[in-house]
Amino acid sequence: EAQVTQNPRYLITVTGKKLTVTCSQNMNHEYMSWYRQDPGLGLRQIYYSMNVEVTDKGDVPEGYKVSRKEKRNFPLILESPSPNQTSLYFCASSLAGLNEQFFGPGTRLTVL
C-alpha cells in the first residue's frame, strides 16, 4: 500500500529534550515536506526537500532541523523543544514539487 508513515503518533516531552519525528514514504517520491498545524493558523510549511541531500526552509523553520540522506526518509529534529512547538505535525510527499502531496497520519506533539 502506497503510504506516508510517521512515528511517533503522539509524543509528550519536556522543554529542551531533543527529539526526532520520523517520516517515511514508499512511493519513490522526490519531494518531501513537513508542516505544522495550529488552530487559526492552518498548515504551515516548516522545511521541504526536493531530493536527497537537498533541503530548504519553508515558512516557519526556526527551531527545527531536517535531513534527507535517503530518498524515502525525511526526519524532523527538534534540538531543544519549547512549549511554542506544541502542535500537530504532518509529513507529506509528492512526485515532484509541483504535484499533489500525500500526507502522513500526523504526530501530535506536546512540549511541557
Place this chain on the structure above:
Amino acid sequence: QKEVEQNSGPLSVPEGAIASLNCTYSDRVSQSFFWYRQYSGKSPELIMSIYSNGDKEDGRFTAQLNKASQYVSLLIRDSQPSDSATYLCAVNINTGNQFYFGTGTSLTVIP
C-alpha cells in the same frame, strides 16, 4: 496580506445542494493549486488539483481556476453529510517548491 486566503466559514448547506468554496492567493506566478479535505483529527486528503485556467470536474467536485483574478474555487454538487469537513486550499509559491495553505473553510451538510 496572507499568501492564501479562505473564508473560514462555517458554511452550512442542506443535503443535495451545491456547496461553493473560495480561495484567493497573492503570488501571480503560482503554478499549481489544490483542494484538500480534512476531517477533524485526521490528515488532509487530496480532492482536486488544477494547473490551468478554467474548470476541472471529477465526479461531484469541480475546481475552477482564474489566474488573472488569482482565484480558485471548489464546487461540491449534491452535497452529502459525509462531505462535512474542513476544506483546505493549497497553492505553490515562487519557484514551485514551497506551498502555502489557507486556514480552511468548515463545511456542514445538513441532512
